[in-house]
Amino acid sequence: MKHYNPVLESVSPDVGSSFTCLRYLRNENIKTNFWHFHPEIELIYVYKGSGKRQIGSNISYFTDGDLILIGSNLPHCGMTNENTKNEYEVVIQFSKDFLGVEFWKATEMSRILSLLEKAKSGIVFGEKTKKALKSKIDALTESHSLTKLLFLIEILDELSQTQDYKILNASKYYLQTQKEDNDRISVIFNYVKDHFKEQIPLETVAELSNMTVPSFCRYFKKITNKTFTQFVNEYRITHSLKLLAEQPMSITEVCFDSGFNNFSYFNKTFKEHTQKSPSQYRKEFSNILA
Numbered sequence: 001m002k003h004y005n006p007v008l009e010s011v012s013p014d015v016g017s018s019f020t021c022l023r024y025l026r027n028e029n030i031k032t033n034f035w036h037f038h039p040e041i042e043l044i045y046v047y048k049g050s051g052k053r054q055i056g057s058n059i060s061y062f063t064d065g066d067l068i069l070i071g072s073n074l075p076h077c078g079m080t081n082e083n084t085k086n087e088y089e090v091v092i093q094f095s096k097d098f099l100g101v102e103f104w105k106a107t108e109m110s111r112i113l114s115l116l117e118k119a120k121s122g123i124v125f126g127e128k129t130k131k132a133l134k135s136k137i138d139a140l141t142e143s144h145s146l147t148k149l150l151f152l153i154e155i156l157d158e159l160s161q162t163q164d165y166k167i168l169n170a171s172k173y174y175l176q177t178q179k180e181d182n183d184r185i186s187v188i189f190n191y192v193k194d195h196f197k198e199q200i201p202l203e204t205v206a207e208l209s210n211m212t213v214p215s216f217c218r219y220f221k222k223i224t225n226k227t228f229t230q231f232v233n234e235y236r237i238t239h240s241l242k243l244l245a246e247q248p249m250s251i252t253e254v255c256f257d258s259g260f261n262n263f264s265y266f267n268k269t270f271k272e273h274t275q276k277s278p279s280q281y282r283k284e285f286s287n288i289l290a
Helices: 107-121 127-142 145-161 171-176 179-195 202-208 213-224 228-246 251-257 263-274 278-289
Strands: 020-025 041-047 051-055 058-062 066-070 088-094 123-125 165-167
Touching: 020 127, 041 127, 051 066, 051 228, 058 228, 066 107, 066 127, 088 127, 107 123, 107 145, 107 171, 127 145, 179 202, 179 213, 179 228, 202 213, 213 228, 228 251, 228 263, 228 278, 251 263, 251 278, 263 278
Parallel strands: none
Antiparallel strands: 020 088, 041 066, 041 088, 051 058, 066 123, 123 165
């Protein structure tokens, strides 16, 4: 049986800069669409496009672009693949101490330091913030030297003041998924990513984790704050949201393509996650785009 390990991505600052800023045009960043982590904090801005995001144990769907902040060593998959259809993506990566340990002890940095602490759980920002920061993020990608650094500080400061955000993982996730847990949990996440359209017996994932089924269930709930069934259903529902929004498939086809083998159970689970029926969701999404 094939095992998957998280990839430790090596990040190097740009030449003449203390941090990394990369800009990818139209789905070029497919190389990070796998489970990986790195010590650097990462700010990702996706302009337009839609797709699935997995940050830690959170799986969700984004539309019309994305703006997320990912803390140090928080495992995640890249936002972009061949189906995302974004205009461009900006990836900014920096070490927590890239300006020196003493820099963050300054009173003026306290808000940003608090933001970086929250980012350990992963943060997604709302439409208002995403649109407000577009021009500064674009300006940062075109700047050099000190101007580039000042734009980054300004962006982080604005993010530290907004209430327009959502925490993606429970705080206990990052407290309990230290580096030693990454190998084990990543094997499970990657298996679900590749096999969510199939039935996944608990015995299979327990074997992947070298655990008994009861031990695996306790471990998974402790790490993710979800049962394994809840996690798989969340992955399947996120896939169904993408299909309902982007593909001219019948709802029955969406159900089975998302890994559900029972239409009634799909409807029930979909409503638990979205508070809407699949047909209501598709109708409302179509109205937004009209």
